[in-house]
Amino acid sequence: xxxxxxxxxxxxxxxxxxxxxxxxxxxxxxxxxxxxxxxxxxxxxxxxxxxxxxxxxxxxxxxxxxxxxxxxxxxxxxxxxxxxxxxxxxxxxxxxxxxxxxxxxxxxxxxxxxxxxxxxxxxxxxxxxxxxxxxxxxxxxxxxxxxxxxxxxxxxxxxxxxxxxxxxxxxxxxxxxxxxxxxxxxxxxxxxxxxxxxxxxxxxxxxxxxxxxxxxxxxxxxxxxxxxxxxxxxxxxxxxxxxxxxxxxxxxxxxxxxxxxxxxxxxxxxxx
Amino acid sequence: xxxxxxxxxxxxxxxxxxxxxxxxxxxxxxxxxxxxxxxxxxxxxxxxxxxxxxxxxxxxxxxxxxxxxxxxxxxxxxxxxxxxxxxxxxxxxxxxxxxxxxxxxxxxxxxxxxxxxxxxxxxxxxxxxxxxxxxxxxxxxxxxxxxxxxxxxxxxxxxxxxxxxxxxxxxxxxxxxxxxxxxxxxxxxxxxxxxxxxxxxxxxxxxxxxxxxxxxxxxxxxxxxxxxxxxxxxxxxxxxxxxxxxxxxxxxxxxx
Amino acid sequence: xxxxxxxxxxxxxxxxxxxxxxxxxxxxxxxxxxxxxxxxxxxxxxxxxxxxxxxxxxxxxxxxxxxxxxxxxxxxxxxxxxxxxxxxxxxxxxxxxxxxxxxxxxxxxxxxxxxxxxxxxxxxxxxxxxxxxxxxxxxxxxxxxxxxxxxxxxxxxxxxxxxxxxxxxxxxxxxxxxxxxxxxxxxxxxxxxxxxxxxxxxxxxxxxxxxxxxxxxxxxxxxxxxxxxxxxxxxxxxxxxxxxxxxxxxxxxxxxxxxxxx
Numbered sequence: 001x002x003x004x005x006x007x008x009x010x011x012x013x014x015x016x017x018x019x020x021x022x023x024x025x026x027x028x029x030x031x032x033x034x035x036x037x038x039x040x041x042x043x044x045x046x047x048x049x050x051x052x053x054x055x056x057x058x059x060x061x062x063x064x065x066x067x068x069x070x071x072x073x074x075x076x077x078x079x080x081x082x083x084x085x086x087x088x089x090x091x092x093x094x095x096x097x098x099x100x101x102x103x104x105x106x107x108x109x110x111x112x113x114x115x116x117x118x119x120x121x122x123x124x125x126x127x128x129x130x131x132x133x134x135x136x137x138x139x140x141x142x143x144x145x146x147x148x149x150x151x152x153x154x155x156x157x158x159x160x161x162x163x164x165x166x167x168x169x170x171x172x173x174x175x176x177x178x179x180x181x182x183x184x185x186x187x188x189x190x191x192x193x194x195x196x197x198x199x200x201x202x203x204x205x206x207x208x209x210x211x212x213x214x215x216x217x218x219x220x221x222x223x224x225x226x227x228x229x230x231x232x233x234x235x236x237x238x239x240x241x242x243x244x245x246x247x248x249x250x251x252x253x254x255x256x257x258x259x260x261x262x263x264x265x266x267x268x269x270x271x272x
Numbered sequence: 273x274x275x276x277x278x279x280x281x282x283x284x285x286x287x288x289x290x291x292x293x294x295x296x297x298x299x300x301x302x303x304x305x306x307x308x309x310x311x312x313x314x315x316x317x318x319x320x321x322x323x324x325x326x327x328x329x330x331x332x333x334x335x336x337x338x339x340x341x342x343x344x345x346x347x348x349x350x351x352x353x354x355x356x357x358x359x360x361x362x363x364x365x366x367x368x369x370x371x372x373x374x375x376x377x378x379x380x381x382x383x384x385x386x387x388x389x390x391x392x393x394x395x396x397x398x399x400x401x402x403x404x405x406x407x408x409x410x411x412x413x414x415x416x417x418x419x420x421x422x423x424x425x426x427x428x429x430x431x432x433x434x435x436x437x438x439x440x441x442x443x444x445x446x447x448x449x450x451x452x453x454x455x456x457x458x459x460x461x462x463x464x465x466x467x468x469x470x471x472x473x474x475x476x477x478x479x480x481x482x483x484x485x486x487x488x489x490x491x492x493x494x495x496x497x498x499x500x501x502x503x504x505x506x507x508x509x510x511x512x513x514x515x516x517x518x519x520x521x522x523x524x525x526x527x528x
Numbered sequence: 529x530x531x532x533x534x535x536x537x538x539x540x541x542x543x544x545x546x547x548x549x550x551x552x553x554x555x556x557x558x559x560x561x562x563x564x565x566x567x568x569x570x571x572x573x574x575x576x577x578x579x580x581x582x583x584x585x586x587x588x589x590x591x592x593x594x595x596x597x598x599x600x601x602x603x604x605x606x607x608x609x610x611x612x613x614x615x616x617x618x619x620x621x622x623x624x625x626x627x628x629x630x631x632x633x634x635x636x637x638x639x640x641x642x643x644x645x646x647x648x649x650x651x652x653x654x655x656x657x658x659x660x661x662x663x664x665x666x667x668x669x670x671x672x673x674x675x676x677x678x679x680x681x682x683x684x685x686x687x688x689x690x691x692x693x694x695x696x697x698x699x700x701x702x703x704x705x706x707x708x709x710x711x712x713x714x715x716x717x718x719x720x721x722x723x724x725x726x727x728x729x730x731x732x733x734x735x736x737x738x739x740x741x742x743x744x745x746x747x748x749x750x751x752x753x754x755x756x757x758x759x760x761x762x763x764x765x766x767x768x769x770x771x772x773x774x775x776x777x778x779x780x781x782x783x784x785x786x787x788x789x790x
Contacts, residue, residue: 013406015376015418017395025787037611040604044668050661058659086559093556129774130767131738133650134748137755138763142580143573147563221650225741228563238654250651257646324700357702368697372715381711385702392707434697441701 065247072248084229088219091154092212099159103166127160132218136227147228154215169203209264216260220253276302276477282332284318292318294501305468305478307488310498311521316481320449324360358385361438365450367430371423379405382440408436428459448480464491588761598747605667605736605746610729613675621683645677649735653744664745671732679724690716726781733777737770
């Protein structure tokens with residue numbers, strides 16, 4: 001071997017899980033989160049006496065709820081439960097009337113006009129951002145207390161959900177069948193009916209079922225602001241401090257949510 | 273040459289009364305590649321998995337020379353079991369890499385048996401381990417792929433990572449469960465060659481499950497034939513003639 | 529040449545679907561009558577609605593401070609509830625995974641998650657108001673419960689769907705249970721977990737705007753009193769602000785997802 005050959009000792013190779021840029025970005029996010037948390041904790045008003053009292057208060061409330069007033073279920077709660085289901089179902093159906101056109105308009109591949117997409121998207125975002133309880137407040141102010149306000153509240157809230165999901169489903173559809181129809185000279189209406197709709201159907205049913213499930217849950221509480229359904233029974237029982245009836249209503253709400261979930265699972269199994 | 277592994281009377285039944293392994297007696301030497309062949313369903317995979325206890329034997333003993341002492345793998349539990357697994361490397365048929373992690377992370381996971389959870393979470397690996405990982409990557413020919421995600425690799429490349437991961441454990445014993453079954457013929461030869469060469473280079477025994485008899489004959493120092501849950505052949509590649517193969521596999525046509 | 533035997537029925541709705549659609553229509557009419565809807569009421573309602581919209585425009589900015597305080601409190605509730613909820617759902621979701629945990633443990637965790645899911649956040653908020661008093665603490669606690677209910681269930685399901693092979697390999701290296709979870713389970717489910725967490729953050733932001741209606745802090749209280757004063761122009765201001773922060777929240781969540789490679 002030549003003596004003049006200097007063999008370089010290789011530097012130990014380093015391994016880093018993330019590049020420098022990635023690490024800084026991740027650190028920035030963690031820092032922001034920590035700051036937000038600390039700031040929130042400091043400025044949030046917590047009255048210590050209430051906090052220490054909490055277990056005793058909860059215990060007291062649970063005691064007053066027992067025994068549950070089961071008789072009330074048949075007399076006061078049942079009609080309100082039925083009304084709740086009607087509100088949820090009608091509200092969901094009503095929302096479809098508006099959600100379908102907006103869902104079609106917000107999909108960029110179906111409606112190429114950018115401005116129309118944007119407007120439709122704004123409408124859908126606005127619908128989703130306002131809580132169904134707040135919609136209920138609004139419609140109670142418009143229509144007066146009762147189930148009409150509740151139905152519209154559910155409907156207007158659901159438009160955003162159904163419309164957005166529809167739009168996303170349409171945008172992710174394979175282009176093939178659509179292009180074939182366009183090449184054959186189909187009108188826009190035919191394109192929708194024969195190209196988009198058949199592919200949309202299974203997803204559509206799934207979306208509607210999901211929203212109906214959520215709506216039953218939501219409808220149960222709308223009565224707290226006067227928009228009909230079993231929430232009104234809950235509200236009056238709480239105002240009168242009739243805790244055993246409150247317990248009965250809570251059980252009823254719990255039961256109806258479970259029944260709805262089972263129904264949706266069964267329908268899903270059979271149809272989808 | 274002392275035996276690295278001694279199996280005595282190993283029995284495994286998944287359902288009562290229908291044993292898959294019906295009493296296996298084997299002694300694996302401390303060096304060389306041993307191939308286990310036999311028809312499907314005869315328990316080859318079960319046998320290999322009993323050694324590192326991914327499957328629990330129903331009866332029998334598995335004596336393993338670990339760190340100067342001999343322990344019965346079949347009896348181990350908890351921490352002792354994990355400690356033994358640290359010393360047995362395994363290569364899987366479908367590579368079993370963690371797809372979303374990079375090649376380096378997959379390799380370094382071979383050291384997880386020696387690390388606490390906090391260090392693992394922060395990916396705080398020893399520099400010595402990282403250096404060794406790079407070395408192994410170069411050995412298997414994947415030096416340039418260290419930061420790629422595992423699911424970006426081809427099948428053959430993934431299996432090389434799998435072998436490197438097993439070697440990261442610096443194990444005194446290497447197991448391979450059908451390492452070539454998911455690979456094309458050329459890659460299969462490369463992988464078998466890699467297993468044999470690494471076994472020789474590190475002086476450790478390699479036990480391979482394989483269903484391709486030609487590969488077994490070409491790369492194994494010793495062949496064990498399993499049939500009906502029992503050992504029916506135990507010897508070199510040269511003695512494995514057609515009559516013996518028929519005894520193991522049954523049937524005539526496939527030999528012609 | 530004979531005419532085709534039957535016109536193609538490729539796109540016609542099948543008989544079962546048509547029956548279902550008629551049934552739904554019949555139900556709709558029935559429900560509407562049960563709820564006392566009538567055409568006259570609806571038309572009257574439209575009139576009310578138009579007048580109402582008139583009273584809402586233009587939006588009123590005179591109570592800016594109340595609005596700012598309410599929004600600040602809403603954000604605090606959303607941030608704290610999401611943090612606590614996400615941190616708690618990770619272990620609870622893990623405990624609920626039947627492929628990782630022994631039967632009784634996973635059953636208990638799933639039962640807890642079911643209870644958290646089943647009650648509407650508003651009802652939970654009312655209960656917490658009774659327990660810890662009016663104010664944002666009740667709101668935070670209520671939303672922590674709903675976060676655990678949502679993320680916990682989906683996370684357990686995600687873990688149950690992972691590839692068993694990747695976990696097996698890590699077990700074979702002799703790794704401890706925690707290390708198997710860290711290297712075998714989490715890499716497979718972390719992206720989905722981040723998805724659930726950001727969804728829940730968004731959901732908490734929305735819900736925190738309404739728990740104030742029942743006294744659990746946030747801008748909901750400001751909104752309720754505006755309604756009770758018939759100050760509809762201020763209502764519009766509040767609603768527009770709420771929509772704005774939710775949109776900003778969605779955009780922020782998307783960029784966070786990109787930073788964490790989801």
